[in-house]
Amino acid sequence: MTSLDLRRLRIRPGEQHRERRAVELEPYDLGGQRYEPHPRDPEADLTLTRTRDGLVLELDLGARLAGPCFRCLTDTEVELRVRGREYQAGRGAADDEELRTPYVEDETLDVSRWARDAIALALPEKILCREDCAGLCAVCGRDLNAEPHTHEETAADPRWGALAELRDRL
Ligand SMILES: [Zn+2]
Ligand SMILES: [Zn+2]
Known part of the structure; x- marks a missing residue:
């Protein structure tokens, strides 16, 4: 699992932290078939911006998943470009669940889980070797x-x- 310790970064209000990170990804099970990420740990660009009230988290990652075509079962690959944006309110505004990203727990950002969910959202409904398979x-x-x-x-x-x-x- 790839994570980022937010405490260690010490980003002050108005400051931004950028980092390129290899993100470990688990394979996906879709429709009873297995889809492997290639590579297993694609590079992601993370941008963290501290505002006065909280932290804006941005993710930008390219990934490829390899597995069988939904229709003909030939080995195929989908290439995805994924962008995610999350917000974590500072301690002052804390109680509102809406303002807290589910990917930060105990000041640690779970980059793997975030990337995994973002990829799942970006996947086509059916993975096909070609559109008119x-x-x-x-x-x-x-x-x-x-x-x-x-x-x-x-x-x-x-x-x-x-x-x-x-x-x-x-
Ligand atoms: Zn036939
Ligand atoms: Zn096919």
Whole structure:
């Protein structure tokens, strides 16, 4: 886990701290498949700005996730550019939960968890090898990108058989 000790930084009001950090990321489980970040610890730019009342935290990171295409299961990779912004109110304004980022606890910023959530929000609904991926054939399971084909409707789906039977009886 990558974290940042905010106490150590001693940023005064009006001051800004910038830092480039490698951020350790855990793999993602999406739709029962595993997606690995490449590299495991992408570089992130962190900018912390102390205002009069609190601390503005900004994250900027590029990441790639590798795993199977949702439709055809070919190995694929998504590249993401993620930006995040959080605010941590100073002790004076403290009680308002809204003004406190969930990623700071005990003056420590959990950069890994923040980056992980930011990436999850930026992910496309479906990870595809290409936007118009044709997927796998529902009948025979072959890759429709490599071998575009159709089957006679009557063949595989048992419901068609039942329909045909019914039709015969009528
Ligand atoms: Zn695909
Ligand atoms: Zn087929």
